[in-house]
Amino acid sequence: MIHTPVLVDEVVRFLMTGREGKYIDGTVGMGGHAEAILSAGGKGVQLVGIDRDPKALAIAADRLERFGDRVTLVRGNFSEISDHLSGGKCEGVFLDLGLSSLQIADRDRGFSYLADGPLDMAMGPDDGDVEQLLNTVSEGELADIIYQYGEERRSRAIARAIVGERSGGRIEGTSRLRAAIERVAPAKDTISTLARVFQALRIWANGELDALRTFLPAALELCSPGGRLVLISYHSLEDRIVKRFFKTEEKGCICPPDFPECACGKQPRLRVLTRRPVVPGEEEISDNPRARSARLRAAERLA
Ligand SMILES: C[S@@+](CC[C@H](N)C(=O)[O-])C[C@H]1O[C@@H](n2cnc3c(N)ncnc32)[C@H](O)[C@@H]1O
Structure with missing residues (x-):
């Protein structure tokens, strides 16, 4: 079973600023997007790939082997992203949420209603x-x-x-x-x-929605000014969380309109790059039906 990554060109275009440094793929899965990021980036680009599923990480390790010490793979939850970036800031953070085709197809994991399997549905051993x-x-x-x-x-x-x-x-x-x-x-x-x-x-x-809610402010904190946040979600619950977070962080002062001057001091921290979510075209959907519900949102960290 092959997992075909979704919106790959768009991910590379929004995530990669042309700057060297660290990029984080918080859902590295089978390493499809990670491979595209590393290939687009040249020798000065390093990637930290996180996944909670050890089976996925083993596949990513094989696929990304040729990039040598430009890649670090970590088993863990992206909600703990700050623990996985030892020192310094990063240039971009990416999430491709949900399940991989491999996880869905493995009947022993119980994700699919189409095959009989145990009632497991855990993405990783701690879930x-x-x-x-x-x-x-x-x-x-x-x-x-x-x-x-x-x-x-x-x-x-x-x-x-x-x-x-x-x-x-x-x-x-x-x-x-x-x-x-x-x-x-x-x-x-x-x-x-x-x-x-x-x-x-x-x-x-x-705990998928809580993980995303914890992740977003931590990821923003880790990004250098000019660094990018790029997320692909597959259902409205996740997309709404991302959209609201971007909206809150792109706003400055939130004082009531009748205040003579700003008392909150809130500064905008993000510039949203996708006013509407980017969605796959018909051709991608017909080649990869899993792409049908994908929505990509991207934003840039301000100073
Ligand atoms: C859609 S797949 C990613 C596929 C990947 N982009 C590729 O090209 O192969 C989503 C992956 O995210 C992982 N995942 C989901 N929630 C996670 C979390 N909170 N922390 C870490 N990994 C997570 C899943 O185990 C799965 O492998």
């Missing part, structure tokens, strides 16, 4: 336990998770069906979860309902 959650959580809490992280309108009925499924014994595989969801999903909307519920459980298990 959550969906089986434990589904077998112990209250119906109300489960409905909230499905609503908040899956934006699923029928969250209450689905949570009731999943909790009801427990009366037949501990829920242990993705097919029992799928059967419970299918009992209450409308026939014409079954696949997208499954997709939303699996997405919700995965986001919960891996």
Whole structure:
């Protein structure tokens, strides 16, 4: 299974300022974007690649071997980015959020509703336990998770069906979860309902939105003036967090309009480079359907 990186030319164009120094790929995955960044950058460009999944890192290590000591790979969470950049600032930080094709295709990891597998959904060894959650959580809490992280309108009925499924014994595989969801999903909307519920459980298990919220201010802090932040997200929950962060950081004074002079002292810290998100063209989507929902946003650190 090959993972085809999304919007590669656009990532290189927005991330690389022509300056030498360190660039961070916080979701190095199979190293597709990292390879393009290193190839575009020349000898003075070093890359720190982070991923929470050791299997992904092993593949990236092979793929990036030819770049020698220009590459450092670290297993960890991008939310702890400051710990992974030992000293100094960097010229650019990049995230390509979500799952790789390899993770989705590995049925033993339980990310896909299309194949039977264990209820795992952990991106790395330190991440959550969906089986434990589904077998112990209250119906109300489960409905909230499905609503908040899956934006699923029928969250209450689905949570009731999943909790009801427990009366037949501990829920242990993705097919029992799928059967419970299918009992209450409308026939014409079954696949997208499954997709939303699996997405919700995965986001919960891996603390994905909190990781992104912690990452953004830390990444901005690490960038040199003129350095770039580039992010690709694949659903509106992530994209909204990025968009709001950029908006807040590009604003100066936030004092009420009736203040005679500024008391907050807030300075703009970012210049947004993508007024609207950059999305893949039709050709890329037809070659790589996973690209369909990708949205890239980029910004530059001000002094
Ligand atoms: C879409 S893939 C990246 C693919 C990569 N750009 C490439 O070209 O091969 C997303 C990767 O991010 C990793 N990931 C997701 N959330 C993470 C987090 N909070 N910290 C570190 N890695 C994370 C996943 O394990 C996965 O390997």
